[in-house]
Amino acid sequence: MEQTELHHELLLRYLDGNLSPVEEAEVNDLLGRDPEARAFLRQVAEQAVTIADMQRTEDNHNLALEMEVLPDQKSNPGQNLSLRDRSDNVWERWPWIIATAALITMIVNIFFLAQQSQVTIGQLTGSSGWLRWTGDDGQVFDEIEVGSRLGAGTLETLTANSWATLKFVDGSIVTISGQSVLTISEKEQKGLYLREGSLSADVAPQPKGKPMLIDTPTAKIEVLSTQLSLDTKPSTTILRVSEGQVRMTRLVDGSITEVPAEHQVIASINDETALVAQPRPEPVNWWKSNLPNEAVWAKPFLPYPHKKKYLHKKKSPHKKDGSQKARPFLIVTGHISKYGSSLPVVLTPDAKFRLRGWIESDTNLEFGISLRDLKGGFVAKYTAEHRFASVEKERENLDIELTLADFKVHAGKTSHTLIGLRISDWWCRSSDQVKFNVSSLELIPAEK
């Protein structure tokens, strides 16, 4: 074999990170004395960038064809530049960089070390409430807009009334809702990590041997093509499968079970019984809270202004008159299900909520619910407002009943009737900085 070929292979192994310390010294020596070797390294970097750029352009073109472009992007293509857009522009002008920057290390390393962050994995197709996006480069954005293309990173829905839907390039759709934290990545196969919260997914057929992997603190889930939903807390994961078949591994002991359609399974760190999928239970129409045990004192509904960054066009966190939006003082939230978070609770005609507790002074109180269909897919969030005037301060002064007619859609699909939908969680917040507590919450069907 010619010496030149040996040198080229050595340099390719260097770019592959596959050298011993002795060989690394050899590469430095070679590049220091051999102009041809340096030229080859530059060629590889330039060609590699171009190949990736061409493929990326093709993929993004396909993605754009597949997804509807937002009207304002059609009319003002230059005005809504996201971080991803800016990244793409960097790649589009890469010949400038190559031609002028003259830094092979930049090109090689941006490409070889940071390439993954440039790849569009999916697009934010719907959202409401406060979101946070942390890219895999560590940049934090406290507001992202529908239409933003996302690479690898972590998406958080920060408050009880938040939700976000991602559409992946292959058509898979994933929605997270409430206070949820989801990390997405894609290398050889899709990888999701649901650290906490709720997720529903409609997964397109995945390549053979490369299922979508969903990790939670307590379970590993392999998905080929299916509809499923997940609820995750630090100690428990509940998996509900509507269609297809899913494999779940309980991390605490490595138990594995196949979960077929219309079945569910709970993976808990405290469970020593066999991991067995059970048929999904029939829904119930009456539910009463177990407060304060199941309540979660939630985060404020506004992120901290000094940390605010935007992934898409900028929005002012201030009202038009310059004043800052009022920050609710207290929020309480909880999940709605019966008997160990396993029985789904559905809304029936003429059902009503009864909410009791104490409130400090006059204010508007917002009561919200998250709704899913019986397959587990996210549908919408609805809210009802109640005005308190001249409240008595000495005793339990909060006792209200809310019928389904009192609720208005807060975010999500508006065409659904509430009847027959499953309630997954609830929240309550004051519109002013007024303290309150909720001592009891009950869903009462008409006949009860």
Place this chain on the structure above:
Amino acid sequence: MSWAFITARREGIDWLRQHGKESVGLDSKVLELLEQEWLSETPNYGEEWLDALRGCIENLSEESSQLLRSRYFGNNSCGEVAKQVGIRLNTVYKCLSRLHQDLKVCIEIRLNELKGG
């Protein structure tokens, strides 16, 4: 120097400052050499060169194209590429070496044709 030149160069230097030479694995003298040579080659690059490279890549065989895409777009290591394609690791290095050389020759031919035409 153009604005693009200054900006791009600053980006590169900033990147180097952030990551340090350890992660690059190359001596500072080697880095300086690479930088100087790339600067001196600046006039050789342009849209024609880019178009030529794109044209050459498009004309590759499906197998070659797949190998390059897997390595550089899929960001797979050569070991992973070897598993995917079903060949030995050393063969991957040899194939990549040959492909990069072929692309270089192809670009030169296309650019010469352009000048001649």
